[in-house]
Amino acid sequence: MSEQQTNRDYASLHSVKATLAEARATEEAAQAAIDAARAALQGQKGRNTKAPRRRVKAPKAAEPEASELDLEPQAPEQEAQAPKGEPTAEQRKAQRKAKKRAARKKGRRVLAGLLAVLLTLCVLGFGGYLYVQREKNTLEVTFYHLQSDHVSAPFRIVQLSDLHLKEFGEKNAELIGYVRALQPDAIVITGDMNNHYNDDVHVVTDLCSQLVEIVDVYYVFGNHEWVDHIHRHTDIKAKIEATGVHLLENSFETVTLNGTPVVIGGLVNEVGNYETYDAPAFMEDFMAQAGFKLLLVHYPEYFLGKLNGYEVDLAMCGHTHGGIVRIPKLGGLYSTDQGLFPELYEGMQTVPGGSTVVVSRGLGGDSKIPRINNNPELVVVDVSWY
Ligand SMILES: [Fe+2]
Numbered sequence: 001m002s003e004q005q006t007n008r009d010y011a012s013l014h015s016v017k018a019t020l021a022e023a024r025a026t027e028e029a030a031q032a033a034i035d036a037a038r039a040a041l042q043g044q045k046g047r048n049t050k051a052p053r054r055r056v057k058a059p060k061a062a063e064p065e066a067s068e069l070d071l072e073p074q075a076p077e078q079e080a081q082a083p084k085g086e087p088t089a090e091q092r093k094a095q096r097k098a099k100k101r102a103a104r105k106k107g108r109r110v111l112a113g114l115l116a117v118l119l120t121l122c123v124l125g126f127g128g129y130l131y132v133q134r135e136k137n138t139l140e141v142t143f144y145h146l147q148s149d150h151v152s153a154p155f156r157i158v159q160l161s162d163l164h165l166k167e168f169g170e171k172n173a174e175l176i177g178y179v180r181a182l183q184p185d186a187i188v189i190t191g192d193m194n195n196h197y198n199d200d201v202h203v204v205t206d207l208c209s210q211l212v213e214i215v216d217v218y219y220v221f222g223n224h225e226w227v228d229h230i231h232r233h234t235d236i237k238a239k240i241e242a243t244g245v246h247l248l249e250n251s252f253e254t255v256t257l258n259g260t261p262v263v264i265g266g267l268v269n270e271v272g273n274y275e276t277y278d279a280p281a282f283m284e285d286f287m288a289q290a291g292f293k294l295l296l297v298h299y300p301e302y303f304l305g306k307l308n309g310y311e312v313d314l315a316m317c318g319h320t321h322g323g324i325v326r327i328p329k330l331g332g333l334y335s336t337d338q339g340l341f342p343e344l345y346e347g348m349q350t351v352p353g354g355s356t357v358v359v360s361r362g363l364g365g366d367s368k369i370p371r372i373n374n375n376p377e378l379v380v381v382d383v384s385w386y
Helices: 003-042 058-062 066-070 074-081 089-136 170-182 202-211 223-231 236-241 279-287 300-304
Strands: 140-147 155-160 186-189 217-219 251-257 260-267 292-297 314-317 347-350 356-359 377-384
Touching: 155 170, 155 314, 170 202, 170 377, 186 202, 186 260, 186 292, 202 217, 202 236, 217 260, 223 236, 251 279, 260 279, 279 292, 300 314, 300 356, 314 377
Parallel strands: 140 377, 155 186, 186 217, 260 292, 292 314, 314 356
Antiparallel strands: 155 377, 251 260, 347 356
């Protein structure tokens, strides 16, 4: 290599170094511009200060390599064109999709909740229906004991009330079986065995015909028989009497139950009509009789005032259906003539005046409200001197 050639190489090398120095200076100038731009962006409230790092390089797009940047998708350009702090079209689209997904998810949750509530109500309703059906067909026997000085030998009375055409088995075979098994000395019926809007009373007459085969039956009308007999002029009285029961209409009979004389009277009037049909005269005559006095009267309300001047050994009533719905610790909910939370609606108690009153909850019902916690009731009263 000649000296001249070597000098040209050195000159070329210096030229390259100069070019590199110039490029470094250009880069430093660009960095200074970047720093200035960043400082300016930081001064803008609410703007993203990190974004410019990439965007500051955008001017290099004018350089030869920029052709590669031109091939990038359109979206970044749109993003770059969107106002700073505002969502891009792509972001808005994504947000709309997210909102739709959230709405669909919420809708599914609400629908699932409604279905769960509906299913629960159906289960509870069906369970309640089964409970009511089972309860109204399950007989309950209630035993009471009454001590009386007017009794020489013990006797047992079985009471049926407020059947309202209900049947326990074919022709009330189950009910008859219970009564027969209880071996009563007398059977008493305290009214409302029919429904006054139904002329077909074969359920009542079939029952009475079987009961009289067990022992003597003493029957006093309730308001339903009374309406048919007095107001609708049906032949219910003749049909019931034809079964062989002792129908008591403001009248009494003196009988002997297991060796003890018992006067069994039947007061038929509704409380509001007590002054009619010689009821007061009947009561005076009845109370004048010697021996144990058993009064059959459909309406327990008589012992909330009207008959509290009489001391009856035992009065047996019905009419209240046990208050229809028996609420624990509160008692019966409703009875026709006593309203909400009736006072005399079930059980045996001594009322003012000294009478002992038994109120049957009855065997059926004519109310649209189902009996709840209130099984059909057969009442048994054992009376003795001890
Ligand atoms: Fe009644």
